[in-house]
């Protein structure tokens with residue numbers, strides 16, 4: 001049995017012209033329910049505005065919540081910020097924070113949204129409005145739930161926003177493995193970055209992860225790991241550029257959970273990126289990732 005955070009309003013009707021697959025969050029939940037896996041569902045609250053403003057520029061928070069995001073920022077985000085988009089942008093950080101709190105109690109929990117790692121202080125970017133990882137990290141630290149934490153970001157795109165928002169905070173360690181040639185063109189500086197060449201395969205990827213993850217854990221001594229488990233490093237991902245197989249992604253997730261368990265560190269996972277014309281295929285990659293993490297955590301899915 002494992003703990004899963006989901007809100008029905010994660011899955012909203014995509015605003016006109018949005019390339020982001022908003023529906024996948026609902027499909028992930030549906031597929032998880034149909035899988036017969038044994039989990040307890042938790043519904044998150046919206047992240048209270050002061051926690052958004054603690055990480056983002058309050059003027060930008062106001063733009064999002066009053067549906068007045070300038071056209072230029074919406075272009076950078078990749079879709080218009082409508083009322084349902086603004087609502088889910090406030091729910092997802094609430095979900096990531098709740099998953100982290102559940103992980104502190106139960107060892108593992110997953111959020112079916114989140115991983116909005118490109119969002120910056122004064123603007124969203126790359127399909128990300130608010131940076132749930134940085135917001136949840138800040139709140140966990142500020143409220144004393146943890147003293148130190150590690151963000152492991154294995155989405156194929158660099159966690160540039162998270163790195164910038166948490167830069168200089170010694171108690172929050174950011175670790176990103178990503179495609180060298182992938183978005184964002186100009187990379188930020190995480191505490192530990194590994195950039196991989198196009199078409200990196202399972203073996204090379206897993207070697208890299210196995211070599212660097214223990215280093216990140218040693219250097220950060222975290223009380224919790226927040227894991228951005230994007231599946232866009234898959235060979236068939238539309239935006240990926242890497243060449244991982246289904247088995248490679250599963251091995252990746254097992255490796256991450258094994259490292260956390262060996263070190264006795266709770267882990268909360270968030271969904272992250274995954275793109276393709278076949279939304280069902282992407283959905284199943286996310287579902288398999290959550291079930292793999294649950295299984296490897298010892299919480300039989």
Ligand SMILES: [Zn+2]
Pocket residue numbers: 155156157230232272273274
């Ligand atoms: Zn991505």
